[in-house]
Amino acid sequence: MSELDPSHIMQVGMGFFASKTLLSAVELELFTKLAMQPMTGKEIAAALQLNPRAIPDFPDALVALKFLQRDGDGPDAHYSNTPESTFFLDRNSPGYIGGILEMANARLYRFWADLTAALKTGMPQNETKQSGEPMCAKLYADPARLEQFMNAMSGISAGNFKEFARKFDFSGFKTLCDVGGATGQLSCMVAAANPHMRCASLDLPKVVPIATRKIQQAGLTDRVTALGGDFLADPLPKAEIITMGMILHDWNLEKKKLLIRKAYDALPPGGAFVVIEALIDDERRENAFGLMMSLNMLIEFGDAFDYSGADFVGWCREVGFRDFQIIPLTGPSSAAVAYK
Structure with a gap:
């Protein structure tokens, strides 16, 4: 040996x-x-x-x-x-991705110390454990912490959104709605790379001022709009492309299927529903980051989980989507596309 x-x-x-x-x-x-x-x-x-x-x-x-x-x-x-x-x-660099590392340091590093408890109980190990309130309620109640979270998501998503804006064929589409759009980053990147596109970034009303400021800084107010709404409670805005960047993995299976149905209902025939995630490989052997991100969803939400491209295709077929595509992005992440 x-x-x-x-x-x-x-x-x-x-x-x-x-x-x-x-x-x-x-x-x-x-x-x-x-x-x-x-x-x-x-x-x-x-x-x-x-x-x-x-x-x-x-x-x-x-x-x-x-x-x-x-x-x-x-x-x-x-x-x-x-x-x-x-x-x-470097915080002053346009490529800064430290936001996600700042959040990892301030929040996730300590919560992951309780992974064993999460594995045994299936219960969240974040702020919810101390207060009993849902994580998002605590997060959205503190403007400074909310903006830190939004910047963190921007840091981890920037490369993937840029690749999506470059690799996806937008030539047959004119409108996009990014559901759970946070700072409007995906909408801005798509609009910047595709001058014919008009985009809307949908998130809770408390996020709209943050997104509006970022859209103004990008000089895209003529083609990108920040919308306030609750994507679980309300119908989604009509658009030819509906995107969800690191959104679907935040929910249990029932709510995942609800959001997929809402996306289907908001799209015209030929429209595209796109999720951008660290998709787990179908055999669940290779994408260690995607699998550990799913464990992170356990720590954050309890019943939320990440999923494979095959899982996504199966759920989308149930509501009527007909064609599918997986687009590799950066590192362990991909865009899964379902066409109506």
């Missing part, structure tokens, strides 16, 4: 070491400060108000993890961002 190697077990089992090192660096805005100029360890400690004991272990760990570069050795060495850290982790 000497040829067996435990390194993969140890890497995953102790993976929270690396995770929290990165999350703390994002929380402390280390990458944003280093985007301005390289720093020595002592300068990093002063800029971030760190205890001297954190140096050099903290920045050197980030060097070893390939998030920082170091020029030289010893106390006079200078640390700087990698190209990826500059683009994705």
Whole structure:
């Protein structure tokens, strides 16, 4: 048995070491400060108000993890961002994806400590556990936390939405409604890449001011509109394309099927219903991120879950959708399309 190697077990089992090192660096805005100029360890400690004991272990760990570069050795060495850290982790970069990492640090990291309890009880392990209130009620009651959540979703979705706007054939369509559109990001990306498209971003009324501001910043108010409504309680706005980006996985099977039916009813013949998710592979063997995202839905909501492309096709066939397409996007994510 000497040829067996435990390194993969140890890497995953102790993976929270690396995770929290990165999350703390994002929380402390280390990458944003280093985007301005390289720093020595002592300068990093002063800029971030760190205890001297954190140096050099903290920045050197980030060097070893390939998030920082170091020029030289010893106390006079200078640390700087990698190209990826500059683009994705500097708050001032247009490619910033740190919002999802900020939320992971503030919320998910601690909730995942209770995964065992979730597996045993099937109950949420988030804010709901302490207050008894649904997660969304707590989230939407705090404007600052709501905007943090919206920015987090924008960070994790940006690459997928951009790829969808590029890969999907919009030539036969003119209107799109993004259900649960948050900041209006998907609508703005589709409109920017397809000048003939008019888009609406639908979310709860408290989200509309956030989306309106983002749409104005994008200079797309002539073709993108933020709408307030409850997509579970109300009929969906009519459009030729209905999209749901990381929405369907938030719900149990009954509500998933309700939303699919609502999308079908809102579409004309030939219309397209699109979900963008970390779709689990049909054999449930490969997409580890999609499977762990489904565990995250257990932690957040209890009965919510992620699903495969085959699951989506089966549910959509039940309500009358006739043709289907899976479009690979970035990393573990895909767009599943059902045509009416």
